[in-house]
Structures are given as C-alpha cells and as structure tokens.
Amino acid sequence: MTELDRIDLKILDALQAQGRLSMTELAERVGLSASPCTERVRRMEREGVITGYHAHLHPQALGRTLLVFVEVRLSSKSDEVFEKVRAAMQALPEVMECHLVSGSFDYLIKARLKGMSDYRSLLGKLLKNIPVPAESHSYVVMEEVKESMQLALGRA
Structure with missing residues (x-):
C-alpha cells in the first residue's frame, strides 16, 4: 500500500465529511486539479x-428511536464457537455492530430498534442463536452525546 501523504489525508477528511462531493469540488478543496485528485481517490x-x-440516515426519522448496547459473555470459547457467533450476528439485520472484545465479557453488540418489544425479540434471537450458553447485560441509551463515523485524521 502506498504511504498516505498530506494531500491524501485532506482528501479523506473531505470525503468523510461529505462523500458526495464532485471530483472538481474535492480537487478545489484540497488544492489540486481534478485529474490528479481523481487518480488519488481511485488509488x-x-x-x-x-x-x-x-x-x-437519521434513525429517529425512520422510527429507530431505541439505541441498545448488549454485552454477551459466553460460557465456553473456541474458534468454532467464535465462527458460529460471527455467522449468527451477520444474520441479524438489527445488529449494527458486533465486536469480539477482551475483558469481563466477550461481545459488545449495538442495535437500533423501534422500541422495547423489538429489543425483547432481538435479545431472544441473540441468545437462541449463540451456540453455547451465554449471559447478557444490556444498556439502553437515554441520550446520545456524540456519534461519528469519521476517523480522526488530524487536520491535514
């Protein structure tokens, strides 16, 4: 992979903030002409x-007003169990993120749902589809203080 330079980082910052920029507008923002800017993006x-x-998307505008984080602790662990859990989580569209983590539990799951009945249903599916006995702890978000999908690249 090519080393990213200052211009590449500027391009990435701009695209993270507004992915629908035209190449002409992106090039202007980073101080290049359109052709070299387009080539950098393609690379x-x-x-x-x-x-x-x-x-x-704005979750509330689509009726997804409940944000829940679920910790899952498995009773036993192996590569086979981890693969089965991975497949089970991939099959649940309500699960937005699922991370295998170190610490006092094994998985951290993020889901956005319409309400508590959807959460109850999801929790049942989660625990049913995990191949070994598991324990869960859930956290319902009262207020979202900050959410960002942008990586902090520093101001290039």
Whole structure:
C-alpha cells in the first residue's frame, strides 16, 4: 500500500465529511486539479483505504428511536464457537455492530430498534442463536452525546 501523504489525508477528511462531493469540488478543496485528485481517490479505492460511500440516515426519522448496547459473555470459547457467533450476528439485520472484545465479557453488540418489544425479540434471537450458553447485560441509551463515523485524521 502506498504511504498516505498530506494531500491524501485532506482528501479523506473531505470525503468523510461529505462523500458526495464532485471530483472538481474535492480537487478545489484540497488544492489540486481534478485529474490528479481523481487518480488519488481511485488509488485509495483500489488499495482499500476507501471502502465505500454511504448515506448517513437519521434513525429517529425512520422510527429507530431505541439505541441498545448488549454485552454477551459466553460460557465456553473456541474458534468454532467464535465462527458460529460471527455467522449468527451477520444474520441479524438489527445488529449494527458486533465486536469480539477482551475483558469481563466477550461481545459488545449495538442495535437500533423501534422500541422495547423489538429489543425483547432481538435479545431472544441473540441468545437462541449463540451456540453455547451465554449471559447478557444490556444498556439502553437515554441520550446520545456524540456519534461519528469519521476517523480522526488530524487536520491535514
């Protein structure tokens, strides 16, 4: 992979903030002409630095007013168990994020739902689809203080 320079970081910052910029506008923001800017973006796409472009949706506007984090602790652990849990989590569209973590529990799961009945249903599916006995602790978010999908690259 090519080393990212100051201009690459400026491009990435701009695209994280507004992924629908035209190449002309992006080039102006980072101080390049359109052609070299486009080539840098295409290179970063080829190298997997840029993995996609996404619309950021407002959860409340779509009725997803409940944000829940769930800690899951497995009764036993093995590569086979981890693979089965991975497959089970991938199959649940309500699960936005699932992380295998170190510490006092094994998985941290994030879900946005319409309400408590959806959460109850999800929790049942989570525990049913895990291949070994598991214990869970849930945290319902009262207020979102900050949420960002942007990586802090520093102001290039």
